[in-house]
Amino acid sequence: MAKRKLGELLLEKRSISPAKLDAAMQAHKNGAGRLGEVLLCNSMVSKADLVSALEQMTGVRYMDPLQAQVDPDALALIPVELARRNHVLPVRLEGKRLIVIMAEPQNLLALDEVRFAAGMHLQPFFGFKQELDKAVALHYDQDKPGANPEPVRDPIGLMLSQLSGTSTPELVTTPSRRREDSEPEAPAEPQTDDSPAVRLVSGILSAAITRGASDIHFEQEPHGTEVRVRIDGVLHDLAETPASFRHAVVSRIKILADLDISEKRVPQDGSFLVRLGEKSFDMRVSTLPTQHGEKVVIRILNAGGPSAELRDLGMPAAVASSLTDLLHQPQGLILVTGPTGSGKTTTLYASLKMLRQRNLNITTVEDPVEYVIEGITQVQVNVRAGRTFASALRSILRQDPNVILIGEIRDQETAEIAVQAAQTGHLVLATLHTNDSFGAIGRLLDLNISRFLLSHSVSAVVGQRLVRRLCPCRVKCAVSDDYRRLGATLARGAAPAAASELEWLWKAAGCDQCGGTGYKGRIGIYELLQFTHAIRDAVNFQASNDELRTVAAAEGMKTMFEQAMAFVDAGITTVEELLRVIPMAHELRLVCAACQRALAGSFKFCPYCGQARAPRAPQVQQFALHSN
Numbered sequence: 003m004a005k006r007k008l009g010e011l012l013l014e015k016r017s018i019s020p021a022k023l024d025a026a027m028q029a030h031k032n033g034a035g036r037l038g039e040v041l042l043c044n045s046m047v048s049k050a051d052l053v054s055a056l057e058q059m060t061g062v063r064y065m066d067p068l069q070a071q072v073d074p075d076a077l078a079l080i081p082v083e084l085a086r087r088n089h090v091l092p093v094r095l096e097g098k099r100l101i102v103i104m105a106e107p108q109n110l111l112a113l114d115e116v117r118f119a120a121g122m123h124l125q126p127f128f129g130f131k132q133e134l135d136k137a138v139a140l141h142y143d144q145d146k147p148g149a150n151p152e153p154v155r156d157p158i159g160l161m162l163s164q165l166s167g168t169s170t171p172e173l174v175t176t177p178s179r180r181r182e183d184s185e186p187e188a189p190a191e192p193q194t195d196d197s198p199a200v201r202l203v204s205g206i207l208s209a210a211i212t213r214g215a216s217d218i219h220f221e222q223e224p225h226g227t228e229v230r231v232r233i234d235g236v237l238h239d240l241a242e243t244p245a246s247f248r249h250a251v252v253s254r255i256k257i258l259a260d261l262d263i264s265e266k267r268v269p270q271d272g273s274f275l276v277r278l279g280e281k282s283f284d285m286r287v288s289t290l291p292t293q294h295g296e297k298v299v300i301r302i303l304n305a306g307g308p309s310a311e312l313r314d315l316g317m318p319a320a321v322a323s324s325l326t327d328l329l330h331q332p333q334g335l336i337l338v339t340g341p342t343g344s345g346k347t348t349t350l351y352a353s354l355k356m357l358r359q360r361n362l363n364i365t366t367v368e369d370p371v372e373y374v375i376e377g378i379t380q381v382q383v384n385v386r387a388g389r390t391f392a393s394a395l396r397s398i399l400r401q402d403p404n405v406i407l408i409g410e411i412r413d414q415e416t417a418e419i420a421v422q423a424a425q426t427g428h429l430v431l432a433t434l435h436t437n438d439s440f441g442a443i444g445r446l447l448d449l450n451i452s453r454f455l456l457s458h459s460v461s462a463v464v465g466q467r468l469v470r471r472l473c474p475c476r477v478k479c480a481v482s483d484d485y486r487r488l489g490a491t492l493a494r495g496a497a498p499a500a501a502s503e504l505e506w507l508w509k510a511a512g513c514d515q516c517g518g519t520g521y522k523g524r525i526g527i528y529e530l531l532q533f534t535h536a537i538r539d540a541v542n543f544q545a546s547n548d549e550l551r552t553v554a555a556a557e558g559m560k561t562m563f564e565q566a567m568a569f570v571d572a573g574i575t576t577v578e579e580l581l582r583v584i585p586m587a588h589e590l591r592l593v594c595a596a597c598q599r600a601l602a603g604s605f606k607f608c609p610y611c612g613q614a615r616a617p618r619a620p621q622v623q624q625f626a627l628h629s630n
Contacts, residue, residue, distance in 0.1 A: 008037055008059055017051035039131055056128065062107045065127035067091050067137035076100060079120040079246075081198065082142045088112040089134045091141065098122060103129040103137075114257075118199040121250035199250035202243065203258075207285070207300075209240065211278050213517070216302055216343070220255070222248060222295035234470045234524050235343060235583075238517070252289070252296050259287035266296055273370070275305065286370065303372055312352055315345070316525035318565060324530055325464065329353055332404075334461030335424035337411075339436040345468050345526050346433045347372050350407060353431060354378060357405055365401060367394040368409035383409070391416040399423060408432035417449040424459040437585050438562070439465035439531035440547045440554075457538040463531040467562055467583045469575045470521035475513035476573065478506045485577045488567060508573035525574065527584070529562045552609075 089105035107126035215231035259272030282305035369383035510520020596613035
């Protein structure tokens with residue numbers, strides 16, 4: 003049934019004459035205000051008849067704002083600016099619902115704004131605008147002579163001041179989905195809303211970006227929401243918000259990320275853009291239902307992308323030179339391995355920026371597209387639409403590409419296409435989640451790639467980690483026992499090498515610049531496993547990883563462990579950071595008792611001097627337990 007109009011209902015009840023209704027309609031069209039307000043202000047209809055007609059038309063009951071008994075606790079949930087702007091008066095709390103009187107209870111935007119600010123469900127009543135304005139002024143004590151000039155209690159004002167030094171951080175947000183679907187130069191939407199949830203989320207984003215965080219965690223606890231940020235790979239406490247703001251904060255983030263705020267039972271993913279000053283940041287949002295509410299994690303990505311120089315990432319000169327040569331080969335598969343958060347994507351994008359030329363067709367398939375690079379075709383995986391890594395790769399191969407980047411090899415089909423593409427004249431870059439470069443071989447074999455194809459299609463595997471840099475506030479310290487043991491382990495890699503004999507090292511101290519941690523920023527540590535003839539033969543003859551490490555060491559390969567030890571010697575990082583980040587199990591290998599060279603576990607005789615294998619020294623076993 004069609005919705006009845008106010009004028010029709012009043013005429014039907016004979017509450018107004020047609021002539022008066024026409025006059026009121028004309029005034030309404032000329033901008034005098036809403037029809038009901040015009041009728042009431044000009045005494046064209048009685049208030050009782052108007053209220054009855056409006057209740058019948060909207061299905062919302064009327065409450066007189068000037069006669070309502072207002073609870074101060076309810077009043078404190080809505081800032082006065084928000085109450086004035088939306089003509090709303092909070093009345094009382096009933097369980098988990100907030101009773102409010104609104105001039106436009108059918109206005110969904112106003113309802114959402116008030117609901118987010120209060121962090122509660124609403125039960126709206128309608129009231130007339132003039133009455134609401136008087137009631138807001140009366141109950142918020144804004145127009146009384148001698149009234150307290152302090153604003154209504156704001157439970158997050160102090161928190162915002164502690165987070166970013168200001169209670170109103172300047173942020174502009176634009177959903178990333180809108181950037182894809184609209185013109186690139188579409189103006190951003192400034193968020194001028196001063197509701198608590200909006201200001202709180204903006205303040206947290208501003209503080210996290212200012213402190214150089216890579217992730218923001220909103221963790222739901224019984225007493226409220228714990229906000230933690232990951233800085234240089236380590237989580238730190240940032241803030242704690244009251245439980246009453248739990249739903250409002252999550253809803254605010256969902257709106258920014260263009261997610262369904264009504265769906266709280268399944269995980270969701272989204273993104274949006276933040277501009278802080280002259281810099282832009284992509285925010286990747288992930289929600290997860292938990293016992294006490296939805297946990298939200300926001301990944302912060304610099305929209306400008308990583309540096310174009312591999313050396314800027316911490317890559318040793320020899321590794322950077324060898325990798326650059328491999329990147330300029332016309333074909334082959336180059337894999338970048340490491341756990342989540344080890345900088346694999348940054349390395350790949352730096353490689354793409356170096357390769358970017360007008361005479362090359364470079365195409366990527368990613369999930370998601372981390373950074374937008376001009377001059378490169380980038381494809382976003384969309385499983386719901388049937389655009390998987392494998393299906394996208396098949397289409398890309400028909401687009402005459404020179405270079406293909408695969409965000410991650412996750413399944414057998416993707417691995418097979420990547421290997422075939424590398425065999426048919428394409429340079430393929432991809433990532434794998436393995437502990438080190440040697441683990442990539444076992445992973446590809448596990449995906450049913452034959453040893454022959456693996457050995458003849460893979461050009462190199464880069465293994466990497468990120469370690470924290472020492473802050474300039476570092477201080478000198480005595481050489482620790484851990485360092486001596488690590489130096490002894492490093493010296494066993496080759497006979498001519500000797501353990502470093504430093505008299506002192508650097509350790510973390512802590513200052514205001516590094517937040518008391520002693521570390522500021524991170525640097526990459528790398529190992530490059532090139533598929534030389536010796537490595538290809540070892541793979542074909544089913545050599546174990548320990549045997550491959552021995553062959554690679556003989557070929558001159560330097561491991562992540564060795565680079566990290568060089569950083570420790572140079573005072574760039576610490577032994578504690580090395581032990582926290584790098585897996586040590588593979589570095590503590592068996593050694594030959596005669597020539598002190600590293601041996602694979604399957605060797606019964608030393609391939610260098612012919613001596614029978616000696617058992618591992620007891621002190622090495624003890625250190626292995628200590629390291630793990």
